[in-house]
Amino acid sequence: MNFPGPTPRRIRASGPSALTVPAAVAVLVSALVGVGIDPAVVHAQSSCDGTHFVASWTAAPTDSVTPLDAWGQPTPLTVDDQTFRMIITPHLAGTQLRVHLTNRFGLTPVTFDRVSIGNQVSGPVVGDIAPVKFDGRTSITVPAGSDVTSDPIAFTVGSFAPLAVSIHVSGAAGPPTKHWNANATSYYSPHGSGDLTAQPASHQFSSTTGAWFYVQALDVSAPASTRAVVAFGDSITDGFVGATALSVPADRAVADTNGRYPDLLQRRLDAANVPISVVNAGIGSNRVLTSGEPLLLGPSGLSRFQRDALDRAGVAAVLVQEGINDLGLPPAPDVAAMIAGYEQLIAAAHRSGKKIWLGTLLPASDALVDGVLLAPRSETDRQQINIWIRTQNRADGVVDFDAALRDPADPAVLQQIYSSPDRLHPSPAGYRAMADTIDLTMLTDTRSPAC
Known part of the structure; x- marks a missing residue:
């Protein structure tokens, strides 16, 4: 399943030509074979030389x-x-x-x-x-x-x-x-x-x-061993903090604080001297299966995954946390359709030679949006989806955001300290808990596309 969305034309900037690279590589490989050197060994030793964007x-x-x-x-x-x-x-x-x-x-x-x-x-x-x-x-x-x-x-x-x-x-x-x-x-x-x-x-x-x-x-030239990880998802990835029970308007107090979970994850990586850039491809109200154009919901996750995630410079992996809006906004799909959508994202990432990790969906049973007002039955579907995410073996890893932020006394809702007033989006403390939940060794087990 895929959904139509605008396919942008890219106007490329000028730069050093790469047209002679394949020929140069062929000559080098031929020379190495001629003298009895395995080109794969040389590649393993030197593949991370130089720079890339x-x-x-x-x-x-x-x-x-x-x-x-x-x-x-x-x-x-x-x-x-x-x-x-x-x-x-x-x-x-x-x-x-x-x-x-x-x-x-x-x-x-x-x-x-x-x-x-x-x-x-x-x-x-x-x-x-x-x-x-x-x-x-x-x-x-x-x-x-x-x-x-x-x-x-x-x-x-x-x-x-x-x-x-x-x-x-x-x-x-x-x-x-x-x-x-x-x-x-x-x-x-x-x-x-x-x-x-x-x-x-x-x-x-x-x-x-x-x-x-x-x-x-914005791309930056960096050593070839440096890579990017895309955080892909909806308003929770985007860092939305609701100011009211209806979510909108956004809480202006969090503006300019860089408190989104990808920002806080970047701080952890910087402190550990890990050469990974975490970039944000979240869109508020976005859904995996259904497009929301022409309004702010944006194209479906499936239709934008290539250009918003896989095509970004130096990307080695994608962390997907998306799906609560599919359950909360019409038309609501069944669990089988959601799982099929995740499987398409996994297949697309692997075809591009990139890793993909899935994040479990956060609880929202007491939220008005995506909860009691719009989706009173979504909790059952969310639990089934999370069970599949935790037990499937197609993705390269799982981040259990749900286990980290849910209320131990009532797993169908967020802990109070981790929730915005809307009971759907995390608070700043909740976004920090999301970032702290991610195992850095999972992220470091990636190779740069330039290597």
Whole structure:
């Protein structure tokens, strides 16, 4: 089973040609065989030399037409000669990077007239501004449904040091592709305010947003032994903390704290000096089987798995924790359909030569959303799915988030300390417990795609 979703065209940036590599490898192998050396031995000894690009930060595109962000603030439905200053926080440090921008859900082509990157000083104030180019040009027009990758940029980024990606859109365009719940504060200027990408500070960045517009990923050049792990899922992976019993709006107090479980897992890896970058491909309200376009739910997990997870730079493995929205939002599938969906994700990862781990589903029987109001019978299905996740042997490992966060006195609900007010999403303490549940040796038992 697969579900239709937009298949973006990627506009590739220029760079050193790789066309001569296969021929060079063939000559080398022939020479090694001729002198009696096993090429496999040489590969094992030298395969992790050099560098490659690794995803340092990602945000899965959700939509373009949802009129409010997760804080309840309006989002632009048209764009015209204005600048977006998006604040992102990379996980992997380095001195050369490239930026991915997206018009995946745009209704019209969009011209990125100027793009820059800089270190956030405070709010919309930035320093060390550097231009971003595409095939050597400062401007590029991206068709609707497409993504674009920049040329490599010499720029030093630090782990958890926030960056500002400033994007000037010249002329008129339709609604910007976005990631609906950024859990971070970004800025943009009004229509007609022009190119502010080279301005360290400007009072014209008069609007704030809790969404990310246009920016999709940041890659960093790293040693070939460095790899990325994608955390793939719904709002729980995305780090949503509900402020009310109905979940929305998101709790603004957690913005800019980088308290999502993938962020906290990254802190653990950094402390252990493990060369892995954990990037986030969570989408609020996302489902494994059913697409939610054109609204913020995004394409189904099955239809977006390749481009949002497997295609990211340097990815060696994916950790999937998704399914509670399938049970809680119509049309609700049966357990067999859910298991078949997980099996498709596992098969896709293995076809790509990547590992995949499954996380158990968290309890939500007392939540209004995905619980008593919308899915009063989902607990039985959740238990059956979790039994299958724990006992199956197709995935490369299991993370038992459910066992870590459920209430010992009532396993059908979250422990109070680990729950947001909505009883569906974890609290900041719950996200920390999720990160602490993951066995780091499971993550380190992966090889870089460059090795």
